[in-house]
Structure formats: C-alpha cells, structure tokens
Amino acid sequence: MKNYKNEVLLFVLLILISIFLVNVLLENRIVKVAKESYSRIFNPFFLLRKVLNELMERKEVTYEVNLFDSKLDVLEVLSYSIDGIYFYEIKKPGIVLTVDGKFVGIAKTTGKYVYVKKWWYDTINVTIITGSFELEAIIKDGKLIIEDEVDVKSGEVYLSKYSPYGYLLYKQGISLGNIKDGIFFKNLPNISFKTKFILLPDYIKGRG
Template identity: 35%
Template sequence: MAASPLFSAKIFLEDYFEKHITVQNIRIFFNEKPDELLVLSEDLKGYYVRNLNKPGIVLNEKGQLVGFVEKTGSVGYVSKWWESEFPVTLVATDVTVTGYYKGYRITIPDPNVSLEKLQAKVYMSEYLPYGKLLKNYGMHLGYYENGIFRINIPKVSKKVILLESYGNDDDGKK
C-alpha cells in the first residue's frame, strides 16, 4: 500500500527539522520606543543628561555605545566610554580574545596571541551588562590591527537612550 501524500510530507518535514537547526533572532523592544533622554551639556570626560534616574549604559540614537552612567538624578552624568576603563572582547575571523581598554589603548594579557598580526573588531566585553547584545548587533568600538586600536567615537546629538543596569553592579560597569 502506498503512503498518502500528507503522511509523506509530514515525515519529510519531521526529518528536515531534526537535521536542520533553525535560529531565530528576537527583537527585545520591538514595539516599544525607548525613552530618549535630553543631553544638556558636554565636558571633556562626559555628558550631563536630564532625568537620568537609573544606572546603566547609554547609547546614541543609532544604538552605538556612548558611555556609562556615573551619577544619577534630575541631572545625571555619563562618562564617555573612550575616557573610561573596562574589559573588551576582540573578535577576529579565527580567534576571540579578551582584553582591557584604558587610555585609548588595548592591553591583551594572553601571551599566546601575536599582537602585531591580530586584526579584529573590538566590542565591549560580553561579560558586562548588554555586552553580548551589542556584539550580536554589530555595535563595535573600533578595530584593532597591527598592534594599533583604531577607535570609533560615536556622534551624540541632542538625545540618548539609557539601557538600565541589571545584575549586581551599581554603576553600569564592573
């Protein structure tokens, strides 16, 4: 007796989905417009932002990292990430390395990595709040090539977006 077409299609689909892993990207804030906060002024190391009431990280309107919340309140303060110190993740085609950003330079403590030959995109560390999310969306801080960090400083207009801190940290970074 021949199998019915529906049964054959069912068997085909079950076999197909068992062999092929399907990955779906889910947007977190799909229907919500994030709260935009007004930038009041800027100094050499950061920005003064109105109604910055919670700790976290701050992005510009394009989703690029601007900095870390240092002070909260009716007028809060955001330190520019390029004036801060924090761990980073360097992603090359064949290797992922953890390093540390400080003073426009990146230090890589792993002696097995040849720094002169490394060419990689630099992201905020995956182990910091929102680090993995920013990396997955391609929001890199710059490029590391031939021992030199080529920094990508974001433009900040009138408004910024706060991603509230989660976890045990108090100031948006560890």
C-alpha cells in the same frame, strides 16, 4: 473748562445709572448680552494662546530602538565636556547609546545630575574577536590594553560579553572599533547638539 468737566462727569454718571436701572428692569439681560458678546469676540484669542502654549511646551520624545523593538525615552542633556556628558535625572545605571545605535558610555551612578564619561576616556572591559579566537581586554583612556602580551594583528573590539548588554551589542554589530596590523582604530560616535541619547538600564539585580 471746569464746568465742562463737571457736565461730562454728570453725563457719564447718568448713563451708568440708566444702564443699571434698565438692567434691573430687564432681569440682568444687558449683562448677559455683554458677557456673551465679550466671549465671542475674545474667545478666538484665548484659543490661539492655548495652541501657542501647547506648541511651546516641551514634548516627551520616544524613539524606536531596534535592540528591543521597543520605545525608550530620550535622555535630557545638560551640557558637554571634552571627556563626558552631563545628563538630567538618570534613575537607573546602564549603558548610554545614541538613537542610531552607537555606544557612548556607561552611566555608573544615578540622580538628578549625572555625569557619563565617553567610553574612550573611561576604563571599560572589552572582548576582542579575531578569526580564530577571542579574548578579554581593557580600554583605558582610549588605549587598548591586552594582558599576557598576546599579539593580535586583526579583530573586532566589542563591549565585554560579561558586561550588561555586551552580547546583545555584539549581535547587533555595535563595535567599539577594530584592530588592523596590530593598531586599534576606534569607532567613535558623531556627537553634536542634535544627537539624541537613550539609556539601556542595568538589569543585574543589586546594581540597578
């Protein structure tokens, strides 16, 4: 058995030496042919791997927004809580909307990890528009607070016209709710795992 192994090793060694000598005599043609054959056989596998990697890579997504007829990057959601959403890397403060134009909240800070409160859990200024007048009010934790005890039986509630994008949202018909018979009914966005969010950056100098 031992002699058989030695014979096999000797045979393999002779073959390798023969290939080496022939390759030298043929000016490395054997190596070149082997390399070309290897490339032809395995190149499709490398191409397939490249395609799969490209498909698996996360693509940057942009959406057409009717507010400006322009494209805005979709925000990266990290996690949700009852009263807000954690986003990754917000570079400027501004207002957060869903891509279908529903107001979500105000990004008041910037950074790598930013928490944005849903507006119905936050304190925000609003404008109430009725059939005969308009007035400013506050929404605090979802409750509409009208100062000076003004009695409003019906009307539409929008982000304050004095807030960034407030008038623009009004022109687009993006309201926070309406008042019927003195009761405030909130217009809440339908937020799910599939919901996409965008940021309209604050344009007021000294706040961006």
